[in-house]
Amino acid sequence: MTRPPRRGGRGPGRPAGRQDLRPRPQLDGARLTAYDVLDAVSAREAYANLLLPQLLRERKLDTRDAAFATQLAYGALRARGTLDAVLATLVDRPLGELDPRVLDLLRLGAYQVLDLRVPAHAAVDTTVDLTRAIVGPGPAGLVNAVLRKVATGGDRAAWLERLDASGDERLALATDHPRWVVEAWREALGDESELEAALLADDAAPEVHLVARRVPREQLVEESGGEPGPWSPYAVRLGGGDPGRLAAVRSGAAAVQDEGSQLAALLLARAPLEGPDAAWLDMCAGPGGKSGLLAAVRPAGVRLTAADRAPHRAELVRQALRGEDDVEVLVADGREPPWAPGSFDRVLVDAPCTGLGALRRRPEVRWRRTADDVAPLAELQRDLLAHALTAVRPGGVVAYVTCSPHTAETVAVADAAAARDDVEVLPVAPLFPEVPGMARGDYGQLWPHRHGTDAMFLSLLRRTR
Structure with a gap:
């Protein structure tokens, strides 16, 4: 990134020996950090929830600036569709023809005007300064003109009327x-x-949820200053702060895990079982959150196998299971398994999906995914579930869960498996009487607006023979 010349230094193209005494702008650290996140998401398909915390630590922004950078980055990523609809009416060419850096800067400035109601002069001037430093003086003029038109048009409500x-x-x-x-x-x-x-x-900033794996929940509540989660007996909800500061999290006795994800793991553990209960499988285990909870809640004598086809994700599972006895972590594809048919009593399939149930945590995913992504993922999900039913013994159970409420990834996949003559559906809601409003027929569905969790889908199937 090109930095502006220091105040009093020699500007580009100026004769040696002459000082440029004009004031030069000091770039706003919060806005620059937010831009860098938008740029990385656009240029490298980075994940904002992973990159932003890293930048905040490196740049040592104070609490106020860190909060503003977070609000700007996540908000502008989330609002991209609306921002682009507004900008498209003000730019004399298709947005795709703009320098991607300029487009991200326009989004950053427009978001401040439309949604944060930052005074127009502050939003426009700081964005123009960023543009001049990052891209150059020519594009700065375009950004200035367009953002002033955005501000003239009013806030989001006014622009929605204008867009008709x-x-x-x-x-x-x-x-x-x-x-x-x-x-x-x-x-x-x-x-x-x-x-x-x-x-x-989906647009509200989510709370941080912790899971108490090898520490009493009451102790984690006291250490963290949080509150017990309403649904999972292992959940603690934090009002704020960095969970990485907690000794229980650093040691692996607790971890960050959405309460809905905890219920997905508990579904497998609570399922009624016919016959022995000695071998459990987490078939798509990476990065290991559900495996970690399963290891903590399994009865004595139960062996847990956790598999993932990606070596780096399998390594994350190993880290999540450190300190646990009688566990096995495999690099393996559940569709080409190293285990024999009928090897397990309980199998969890947390299948790869669109991730639409976690949009509040990953704001860019709503624009990165398209409707065309659903069909191939649903085919993969059906295949994985079929192999999971082969891996479980007769009388055993399979929990099929996804972090998406999309019907094609959820009900349709479970229904297809349930149509087999050796499979029966076990109702989910009766296993969680403490959780209201989760029944989706015989399946379960969690929602951010109902439960304060990610939109997890839960289903439970028993192999009958």
Whole structure:
């Protein structure tokens, strides 16, 4: 990145011996950090939830600036569709023809005006300064002109009127979701009255959830200053702060894990079983959160096998299971398994999915995924579930879970497996009487707006013969 000349230094193209005494802008650290996140997401498909904490640690921003950088980065990524709809009316060429750096800077500035209501002069001037430093003086003029037009048009509500969208298109713009996700949520909910609340819950910053694996929850509550989670007996919800500061987290006795993900692991452990209970399998185990909880709650004498086809993810599983006895971690694809059919009593399939259930944690995913991604993932999910049913013995159970509510990845996959004549569906909701509103037929569905968790889907199948 090109840095602006120091104040009093020689500017580009100026004769030696003459000082440039004009004030030069001091770049805003919070805004520069937010831009760097947007740029990395656009240019390298980085994940904001992994990159931003790293940048905040490296740059040592104070609490206020770190909070503003987080709000800017996550907000602008989440609102990209609406921001682009506004910008497209003000730029005299397709947005795709702009320098990607300029487009990200325009998004950053427009978000401040439309959603944060930062005074127009501050939003425009600081973004122009960034543009001049990062891209150059020519594009800075374009950014200045466009952002002043954004500010003249008012806030988000005013721009929604100006864009004259209606129906699902207006709802998509108002809630920062692609239209295909709006349609998928409607189908999954089966209730129009909840649709907007569900979409808006995706836009709220999530709490940090901890799981008490090898430490009493009461002790973790006291150490963290958090509150017991309402659904999982192992969950603690934090109001804020860095969970990495906690001794229990550093030692592996506790970990960061969404409470919905905890319930997905507990589903396998709570399932009624016919016959022996000695061997459990987490078939798509990386990065190891559910394996870690399964290892902690299994009865004495149960051996846990955790597999993942990616070596680096299998290594993360090993780290999550450090200190646990009678566990085995394999680099293995569940569709080409090294284990014999019928080897396990319980099998968990946390299948690869679109990740649409965790949009509040990964704001860029809503624009990175497309409707075309669903069908190949659903095919993979059906294949993995079929192999899981082969891996479990007759009388054993398979829990199929995904971090997505999309019908094609959830109900349709479980229904296809349940159509086999050697499989029966076990109702999920009765296993969690403490969790209201999770029944989706015989399956289970968690929602951010109902449960304060990721939108996890849960299903339970027994192999009958």
